[in-house]
Amino acid sequence: xxxxxxxxxxxxxxxxxxxxxxxxxxxxxxxxxxxxxxxxxxxxxxxxxxxxxxxxxxxxxxxxxxxxxxxxxxxxxxxxxxxxxxxxxxxxxxxxxxxxxxxxxxxxxxxxxxxxxxxxxxxxxxxxxxxxxxxxxxxxxxxxxxxxxxxxxxxxxxxxxxxxxxxxxxxx
Amino acid sequence: xxxxxxxxxxxxxxxxxxxxxxxxxxxxxxxxxxxxxxxxxxxxxxxxxxxxxxxxxxxxxxxxxxxxxxxxxxxxxxxxxxxxxxxxxxxxxxxxxxxxxxxxxxxxxxxxxxxxxxxxxxxxxxxxxxxxxxxxxxxxxxxxxxxxxxxxxxxxxxxxxxxxxxxxxxxxxxxxxxxxxxxxxxxxxxxxxxxxxxxxxxxxxxxxxxxxxxxxxxxxxxxxxxxxxxxxxxxxxxxxxxxxxxxxxxxxxxxxxxxxxxxxxxxxxxxxxxxxxxxxxxxxxxxxxxxxxxxxxxxxxxxxxxxxxxxxxxxxxxxxxxxxxxxxxxxxxxxxxxxxxxxxxxxxxxxxxxxxxxxxxxxxxxxxxxxxxxxxxxxxxxxxxxxxxxxxxxxxxxxxxxxxxxxxxxxxxxxxxxxxxxxxxxxxxxxxxxxxxxxxxxxxxxxxxxxxxxxxxxxxxxxxx
Numbered sequence: 001x002x003x004x005x006x007x008x009x010x011x012x013x014x015x016x017x018x019x020x021x022x023x024x025x026x027x028x029x030x031x032x033x034x035x036x037x038x039x040x041x042x043x044x045x046x047x048x049x050x051x052x053x054x055x056x057x058x059x060x061x062x063x064x065x066x067x068x069x070x071x072x073x074x075x076x077x078x079x080x081x082x083x084x085x086x087x088x089x090x091x092x093x094x095x096x097x098x099x100x101x102x103x104x105x106x107x108x109x110x111x112x113x114x115x116x117x118x119x120x121x122x123x124x125x126x127x128x129x130x131x132x133x134x135x136x137x138x139x140x141x142x143x144x145x146x147x148x149x150x151x152x153x154x155x156x157x158x159x160x161x162x163x164x165x166x167x168x169x170x171x172x
Numbered sequence: 173x174x175x176x177x178x179x180x181x182x183x184x185x186x187x188x189x190x191x192x193x194x195x196x197x198x199x200x201x202x203x204x205x206x207x208x209x210x211x212x213x214x215x216x217x218x219x220x221x222x223x224x225x226x227x228x229x230x231x232x233x234x235x236x237x238x239x240x241x242x243x244x245x246x247x248x249x250x251x252x253x254x255x256x257x258x259x260x261x262x263x264x265x266x267x268x269x270x271x272x273x274x275x276x277x278x279x280x281x282x283x284x285x286x287x288x289x290x291x292x293x294x295x296x297x298x299x300x301x302x303x304x305x306x307x308x309x310x311x312x313x314x315x316x317x318x319x320x321x322x323x324x325x326x327x328x329x330x331x332x333x334x335x336x337x338x339x340x341x342x343x344x345x346x347x348x349x350x351x352x353x354x355x356x357x358x359x360x361x362x363x364x365x366x367x368x369x370x371x372x373x374x375x376x377x378x379x380x381x382x383x384x385x386x387x388x389x390x391x392x393x394x395x396x397x398x399x400x401x402x403x404x405x406x407x408x409x410x411x412x413x414x415x416x417x418x419x420x421x422x423x424x425x426x427x428x429x430x431x432x433x434x435x436x437x438x439x440x441x442x443x444x445x446x447x448x449x450x451x452x453x454x455x456x457x458x459x460x461x462x463x464x465x466x467x468x469x470x471x472x473x474x475x476x477x478x479x480x481x482x483x484x485x486x487x488x489x490x491x492x493x494x495x496x497x498x499x500x501x502x503x504x505x506x507x508x509x510x511x512x513x514x515x516x517x518x519x520x521x522x523x524x525x526x527x528x529x530x531x532x533x534x535x536x537x538x539x540x541x542x543x544x545x546x547x548x549x550x551x552x553x554x555x556x557x558x559x560x561x562x563x564x565x566x567x568x569x570x571x572x573x574x575x576x577x578x579x580x581x582x583x584x585x586x587x588x589x590x591x592x593x594x595x596x597x598x599x600x601x602x603x604x605x606x607x608x609x610x611x612x613x614x615x616x617x618x619x620x621x622x623x624x625x626x627x628x629x630x631x632x633x634x635x636x637x
Contacts, residue, residue, distance in 0.1 A: 018196065022199065022203075025203045026203070029203065029206055029207060029210065032207070032210050032211075033210050036210055036213060036214045036217070039214065039217070040217050043217060043221050047221075047224065047637075050635075051635045051637075054633060054635050055633060055634055055635055057319075072320060072632075121395055121427075121428040121429045122428075122429040122431075123394060123395055123396075123428070123429075125395040125428065127395070127428055129423065129424060129426060129427065129428070130424060131390055131392075131424065131425065131426065131427035131429070132395075132426075132427045132428040132429045133429075134429050166630075166633050167631060167632060167633050169319055170318060170319075170328075170331055170371075170373075170431070170614065171371065171373050171389070171390045171392070171427060172369075172370075172371040172611070
């Protein structure tokens, strides 16, 4: 009887440890997959923002949550609200241009918990005056969770390089 | 002898532990494979991002290489066929030569015989070649000139209404009610109703606006300085087209990013015609002809050593002319320079330039047809002073000289642009001295300035990847 009890206890402990290990691995895997998705979305949005800022001729509006870029044939608005960063163009000139603000394609970053645009002049000083802005930086934090298990939640924070307005037109 | 006999496991029960171990192993293998897949894609995404960044850097380096070739007229290593210039740069390696890079360059629309009137287009392709045979390509295409609508590929050296040294120079608009605004001479004469705007930029380390001064445009100063210096209770204004009437200084019109090209202008060397101080009227250039260069002889009839002194005679400019003064210029009394229709004048002066009274009469009324350019590479011993009793149409590019402009009558008015180390403007008495910046000067090319001082500039960059 004693031997049976000992054997059962040991077996129970082994099974518990094994299950815990599997659960840990599964959670980690889910979190890692979520992180990968967040990271990929972040890279894609940075690349898109980089391209837009490089080729924009002017910044029409610049706040911490909204950036409006002017181009010769369109304007592009980046706006953050309700955990989503949208990119909406006034005209479909490039393949990535989406004019419908409700389109899924307009949502370039979702699951955001924070999102801020920062602006700098030619000397690298933080400023907000439109006439002075030469560089733009984007910082965001995102979180992808599983409703049934908060331990699977992945969080990701990224700060972009400072993208320079290479095509900025002269003050006029 | 007492010993325990070992009970043999029945054949039917053998291998159960192996099965359990295999199940555990299978689950572990699935988990590890999933991990590996996730890691692989993360690595792939990160690697592609890195290669994209590298290809962008290569493309940017390619743009610089093409600009260098254009500005130095040096196309060594380039292949030229049907007016298209191409070059390939190789030998870029990364990660112990596991990854290689190259740049393919193309220049089109370049005409070496008409460098000032054509707008070359540059295409730079940065290519990163991975060991697995895949590659990442990024293409930067760029036009030249200050904008897509510019008539020349050259960078504008007169992009501001008034521009002083952005590190230590000041713009001082002294007492009086002067107004600074803009117009476009290519659309016609200045007209406050139909041809005027808010594109005048006053740039410098500091800008002082006296009472009654109004800038219709922008003030641009470095962030370390006070953007606009005002006296107590000042009535000075800085406004834009949408500025409220109750706002004196519109903060949205203050920039901390002044932008002014500053480059030493080399004194031209080579063949030319010597020019003595005139006693009567001397005609220079030929209308419709090519540019003629004259070299002034200093200390002539006036006897002022080191000076080219116009005290009574007149230089009449009939065609495109470059006048090189290897010393100081002084126009006073009844001496003058007259630019007739069809004429244009670039004065390259290495010393002081004092232009008083009748001074220079630009009868074309186009500021781009008169450029006074200081070629002194030192901040010492050179200044530009202009006293104008009438309307002065012209531009002064003297980034290392102090410029002083006086209004000499109530009719004094300036159309053009001033670039100097420090700039001081004195309106005539309390009468306003309007200053109208000509935005067409952003399109002006001055052949006397040379390629290095007015280089090609890229604009309208497009990015494809």
